[in-house]
Amino acid sequence: MKILSKDQVYEADKATIEAEAIPSINLMERAGGYAFEYLHQRLQGQPVNIKIFCGIGNNGGDGLVIARNLIEHNYSVTTYVVNYSDKRSKDFLQALEALKGKTKNWPQVLKSADDFPEIAREDLIVDCVFGIGLNRPADDWVQELFQKINTSGAYVLSVDVPSGMAVDRQFPEDTMVHPTVVLSFQTPKLAFFLPQSGKYINNWDVLDIGLDRNYLNSVKTKAQLIDKTEARQMYRPRQKFSHKGTYGHALIVAGSYGKMGAAVLSSKACLHAGAGLTTAYTTRQGLPILQTALPEVMVVTDRHDGTYLEELKFDLEPDVIGIGPGLGTEKATQEAFKAFLKSNKTPLVVDADGLNMLAKDRDLLKLLPKYSVLTPHPKELERLIGEWNDDFEKLEKAEAFSAEYNCVLVCKDAHTIVVFEGNYYVNNTGNPGMATGGSGDVLTGVITGLIAQGYDPLTAAIFGTYLHGKAGDLAVNHTAYEALTAGTIVEFLGAAVLDLFEQPEQGKK
Numbered sequence: 001m002k003i004l005s006k007d008q009v010y011e012a013d014k015a016t017i018e019a020e021a022i023p024s025i026n027l028m029e030r031a032g033g034y035a036f037e038y039l040h041q042r043l044q045g046q047p048v049n050i051k052i053f054c055g056i057g058n059n060g061g062d063g064l065v066i067a068r069n070l071i072e073h074n075y076s077v078t079t080y081v082v083n084y085s086d087k088r089s090k091d092f093l094q095a096l097e098a099l100k101g102k103t104k105n106w107p108q109v110l111k112s113a114d115d116f117p118e119i120a121r122e123d124l125i126v127d128c129v130f131g132i133g134l135n136r137p138a139d140d141w142v143q144e145l146f147q148k149i150n151t152s153g154a155y156v157l158s159v160d161v162p163s164g165m166a167v168d169r170q171f172p173e174d175t176m177v178h179p180t181v182v183l184s185f186q187t188p189k190l191a192f193f194l195p196q197s198g199k200y201i202n203n204w205d206v207l208d209i210g211l212d213r214n215y216l217n218s219v220k221t222k223a224q225l226i227d228k229t230e231a232r233q234m235y236r237p238r239q240k241f242s243h244k245g246t247y248g249h250a251l252i253v254a255g256s257y258g259k260m261g262a263a264v265l266s267s268k269a270c271l272h273a274g275a276g277l278t279t280a281y282t283t284r285q286g287l288p289i290l291q292t293a294l295p296e297v298m299v300v301t302d303r304h305d306g307t308y309l310e311e312l313k314f315d316l317e318p319d320v321i322g323i324g325p326g327l328g329t330e331k332a333t334q335e336a337f338k339a340f341l342k343s344n345k346t347p348l349v350v351d352a353d354g355l356n357m358l359a360k361d362r363d364l365l366k367l368l369p370k371y372s373v374l375t376p377h378p379k380e381l382e383r384l385i386g387e388w389n390d391d392f393e394k395l396e397k398a399e400a401f402s403a404e405y406n407c408v409l410v411c412k413d414a415h416t417i418v419v420f421e422g423n424y425y426v427n428n429t430g431n432p433g434m435a436t437g438g439s440g441d442v443l444t445g446v447i448t449g450l451i452a453q454g455y456d457p458l459t460a461a462i463f464g465t466y467l468h469g470k471a472g473d474l475a476v477n478h479t480a481y482e483a484l485t486a487g488t489i490v491e492f493l494g495a496a497v498l499d500l501f502e503q504p505e506q507g508k509k
């Protein structure tokens with residue numbers, strides 16, 4: 001699903017108004033009308049006290065349209081205009097006139113914290129104070145209102161975006177409404193998926209407000225959300241006449257004393273992702289562990305006897321190498337890694353200590369083959385790209401890094417974002433149960449296994465991230481978040497592939 005930027009939403013607005021030759025108030029009526037229907041369908045006339053907080057721009061105007069429709073359907077509504085500015089938008093004023101023309105239940109104007117109403121836990125809050133037009137932090141008294149809403153415990157429906165959340169930058173934290181659900185017009189917003197704002201957004205829905213199809217179909221967005229529809233299109237069916245050679249040979253370079261589990265997990269995930277052959281390269285000590293845990297995996301070892309890798313030489317020609325899980329960053333391993341990179345031409349997936357070694361000796365980054373896949377978690381990412389001030393700056397820096405080193409950067413997080421050639425592929429699977437040791441090793445194995453089968457590195461990164469998250473989501477149906485382990489995620493990789501072709505139950509996402 002395309003994630004439109006703020007400018008693109010305004011452009012889509014304009015394109016719709018031009019294509020349909022309608023005044024802009026009609027679009028507001030349509031958006032507000034659909035938002036009303038969304039609420040009405042769920043409320044079915046229940047006698048709940050609805051408090052609608054409106055700003056003075058078009059988001060506020062939407063709120064007034066919703067209020068009028070609710071009042072006309074006999075809901076108990078109180079409407080407030082949060083008077084943070086005198087610059088009322090034209091359509092806001094028109095929506096206000098329409099409301100006043102229909103009812104004596106006129107909005108109350110809030111000018112300071114003294115005017116705030118009580119908010120009960122049982123109230124339903126409709127949040128229309130700011131939409132995508134927010135371009136500076138809200139005044140203190142308006143932020144106080146957000147705090148009051150947040151501490152009330154009431155159900156909060158934020159219209160288009162949670163008020164106080166900017167869609168194209170990050171303001172200081174804790175100044176936005178914390179919604180129960182966001183009803184986002186036409187497109188989810190990128191900030192929903194970034195940690196600083198996204199941590200407050202647990203539920204969102206997209207409301208199709210009928211913006212111009214031509215514009216929506218043709219617009220190129222920097223960001224897109226990867227869900228089942230997108231993932232299904234990436235899947236490459238296996239051929240009837242094929243053999244293990246068809247699906248490639250993957251080499252996993254991983255493990256050291258006490259961290260052999262990383263080698264086991266990534267090799268096993270590589271197998272389960274469908275690689276034709278998987279070989280693990282590890283220390284001699286690791287041999288019996290891998291051979292016992294995974295009889296399907298071949299093992300090649302360092303000729304030394306140490307607890308960590310001192311040499312990275314093998315007599316194989318794999319199609320892809322996944323390198324890093326559990327390697328450690330001993331000097332000898334670092335040297336072996338450097339020597340390997342100097343001569344290697346095979347596509348790489350680099351994770352964990354592989355990334356740490358790259359960060360320690362940045363000259364090594366220049367040795368990476370084109371389109372290498374790097375899979376850092378936030379701390380590893382920081383070592384690679386430096387500190388960032390906020391989530392948007394993080395993405396900009398990640399983009400610059402990916403361009404400089406020609407690599408696919410998989411920025412792992414609750415919503416992992418794959419950054420490549422100026423585009424952001426935002427993953428929408430996964431859950432907090434996956435924040436557990438070894439989960440990253442599994443992802444490395446999956447992406448490596450997909451590249452072995454012939455998926456290009458970008459697709460392998462996006463699709464692998466999706467499958468990994470989906471496996472975690474399916475696994476968690478059988479366990480609590482707390483009990484989910486990396487090993488269980490691997491076991492559900494097959495189910496994640498099968499799920500690609502299952503239709504969602506009616507009414508379920």
Ligand SMILES: NC(=O)C1=CN([C@@H]2O[C@H](COP(=O)(O)OP(=O)(O)OC[C@H]3O[C@@H](n4cnc5c(N)ncnc54)[C@H](OP(=O)(O)O)[C@@H]3O)[C@@H](O)[C@H]2O)[C@H](O)CC1
Nearest residue numbers: 013028057058059130131132133134135136137138160185
């Ligand atoms: N295509 C669609 O999706 C449609 C969306 N609609 C709704 O319109 C809003 C966007 O409306 P807009 O009027 O552009 O912006 P807001 O309502 O979010 O904000 C109003 C103005 O407030 C000013 N502003 C910004 N930040 C602050 C602040 N911190 N304090 C005070 N004032 C602030 C700003 O104006 P300035 O000139 O003062 O900068 C804003 O313009 C969208 O979210 C949808 O809800 C349409 O109704 C239908 C189509």
Ligand SMILES: [K+]
Nearest residue numbers: 127130161163
């Ligand atoms: K809002």
